[in-house]
Amino acid sequence: MALPTCGKALAEGERVGQPLIDKLEPLFKKYGVDGERVAVRLTGCPNGCARPFVGDIGIVGRLPEHYALFIGGDYACTRLNEKVFDRVPFEHLPTALEPMLALYAEGRKEGEGFGDFCARYGIANIRDKVIEQHGEIHKWAA
Numbered sequence: 061m062a063l064p065t066c067g068k069a070l071a072e073g074e075r076v077g078q079p080l081i082d083k084l085e086p087l088f089k090k091y092g093v094d095g096e097r098v099a100v101r102l103t104g105c106p107n108g109c110a111r112p113f114v115g116d117i118g119i120v121g122r123l124p125e126h127y128a129l130f131i132g133g134d135y136a137c138t139r140l141n142e143k144v145f146d147r148v149p150f151e152h153l154p155t156a157l158e159p160m161l162a163l164y165a166e167g168r169k170e171g172e173g174f175g176d177f178c179a180r181y182g183i184a185n186i187r188d189k190v191i192e193q194h195g196e197i198h199k200w201a202a
């Protein structure tokens with residue numbers, strides 16, 4: 061729920077879900093992974109009511125318009141993901157995710173989910189690759 065109905069919300073939750081998907085969908089298409097199942101879970105605070113800590117991608121409100129970004133869980137929610145960036149401005153979430161999708165498109169095995177790929181490739185390795193491509197992102201490294 062998050063803002064405006066949850067008193068614990070640190071950032072927008074439900075109301076930014078669709079706008080975020082609208083920004084991510086073209087990136088999934090760009091890298092030819094739009095047919096893959098990817099669980100993107102977003103909440104307005106670290107209480108994590110929508111279980112953002114187990115999806116392929118978890119996005120957790122930290123302060124208004126800023127989010128922590130987690131990767132490496134799985135679609136079935138059987139594995140915890142790991143934080144790679146923290147306090148990322150909302151508008152930069154696609155910037156952080158795009159290089160990860162490019163790596164996934166290039167290196168995934170047949171039928172491998174995004175989170176499974178991240179876990180196999182190495183979460184720290186993925187974070188380093190993103191920082192290599194977008195140096196300004198290092199300031200949000202977790």
Ligand code: SF4
Pocket residue numbers: 061062063066067068069070073103104105106107108109110
């Ligand atoms: S995750 Fe946080 S903001 Fe969202 S409903 Fe739960 S307590 Fe409220």
